[in-house]
Amino acid sequence: MKKTAAPISFAGSQLGETRHACAFFNGDDEAFRVLLPFMEDGFACGDKTIHIVNPGERCRHLHRLRTAGIDTAAAEQNGQLEFRTNTEAYLRDGRFDQDRMLEVFEMLASGNAGSGFPLSRIVCHMDWAAEVRSHIDDLVEFEARVNDVWFRHDDAVICVYDLAKFGGDTVVDMMRTHPMIVIGGILQQNPFFMLPEDFLREVRQRRVGQMTPDGTTI
Template sequence: MSLAPGDHICALYRGQEERDQLITPFFADGLHEGQACVFLAPEREGRAFRDRLAMSMPEGRLACAELQVKPPEESYLQNGTFDGDSMLDLLYSWSHGTFAEGNSNLARLAADMSWAQSLVRPAFTDELIRYEARATRWLRAYPQIGICMYDLDKFGGDVIIPLVKAHPRVWLNGMVVENPYYMGPDEVA
């Protein structure tokens, strides 16, 4: 799989096992190269993923300790609700700090978006789509790769189709492809 700094990818999968199969090599490669790696996922799932990742890496637990896990309450749902502007402020601040310190030449982030399932309503979905479209600007502002992961068992076409359009690249069945339906931040209503 060919990924480059600035990539904003919508990964579609079914179930936690397939999610983990997709992002394990993504994070393993980054940790092996000493890159900053962040997994936005519920703490319990993040710890379990960190253990699975450790078993897949020659360096084991030592390298996996470098994987930061941030639960939705510390990221997407900081004040108990989703605010795309606040989330982008948090992400810009994290990137600025990460690269200003010179500790990494590339950052890798993956976000399990399952936290959003219970919030899906038209107004929320519109805000999430606007956020995803603007996240491309953030990812391109620093040397980083971002993967937004949507479980097809949790989200229907009414959510997935517009969200896919907010990502320049799509990852499906192990393949990352350019998205011919991509609508940039200025095109998303």
């Protein structure tokens, strides 16, 4: 449940009461450089760290953490570090189900997980969504809806987007669904954020406008 928690340092600023952020980077090297201090601070504070990555990326992420001096073996053994693949988290049975994902993140939230850690720092690498257009359409709507979960918990959730893999329209929509944003390596309150109910109304109206008379989408 939401409680008063100390601010979290991240990307040259702080995550205060609102902690759902989209972070736009030009490649993995830039992303890791900005995210590493946030992760190191989490390990030092005793927070749980959860990474959601593409299949096959786990070893590379572990190597980078070990190179930075983090004892990943101990952290995984005591439950402080957890990796999940996007297949496990987002694309179970090969499809993206928004309602199921809301349940998954509700369970991952520190107030419900029963893990013994004060809160979770969740880093979601979103490259998987760029592979299929329908994933992006569903993800845009989901990113707005999941704010209801994170507004009720203290966990810090960073959704990482590689600018080279997503089109301009998608980047704009993702900006409008996250109350906090990282651009140029700096965290700031997002001036483009829309309340979820307003954004969802706009998206659904937009989709109706793209329908042909026979009910198919243009």
